[in-house]
Amino acid sequence: MTDTETQFLQTYDPAEYERPSVAVDLILMSVVDGAPAVLLIRRTEQPAKDKWALPGGFVGIDESLDAAAHRVLREKARMDDAYVEQLYTFGAVDRDPRMRIISVAYFALLPADRYAAALKNSSGDLTLARVAVHWPGETGGPVAAVGEDGPLPLAFDNADMLGLAMLRLRGKLDYSSVGFALLPEYFTLRQLQDVHEAILGVQLNKPAFRRRMLDKGWVEATGEREIGASFRPAELYRFKPLSQASERT
Structure with a gap:
């Protein structure tokens, strides 16, 4: 069987099949001044230039999903350590105008003081935005992010990611820690x-x-x-x- 599989792999051409790219996005949430808040980063390049997005990045070909999430945490969120867990996979065909990109959203909850160092060294490209939820109870749906001067335009499907994170939080709050x-x-x-x-x-x-x-x-x-x-x-x-x-x- 090993020889048969080896022969098969020698003739197998992965280029015959289209392959989507895979990314990770981090939903790093806290409660600040009595409201849920999330860490966002301003995009400096197209697409969605000058909009605000969850810290994210592409998964390397030799990198696991968890390793990519922790790398993004260090490099973009500028945090050394946090517990992160997978929340959901977002795979709408048109979610990114560049190409077919599937994003695995990761979720982390942190006390408000954990963000201080990252924001201090951010040069204005990071912010803690209030999460405005417009639906009652566990209805679900996208949410808005609000900064000091009003609503912040969100990139891609990040409003849906935030909405799912809030829905998960509301659903687990009463029966979990x-x-x-x-x-x-x-x-x-x-x-x-x-x-x-x-x-x-x-x-x-x-x-x-x-x-x-x-x-x-x-x-x-x-x-x-x-x-x-x-x-x-x-x-x-x-x-x-x-x-x-x-x-x-």
């Missing part, structure tokens, strides 16, 4: 509620929310209180590891 990835190690219950309200786009009842979080067993008190508060400092909590708190997947 995903929201804790947007918080520092120690946080107040008010900060935790702010994250949930920002993602869901609704105001939550404070006593009911806190009771639900405590009943789930996802948080534990640290015995410490926040520093620098104007009034009575709030108690600080931390996420309870999954080995101690059960989580439904």
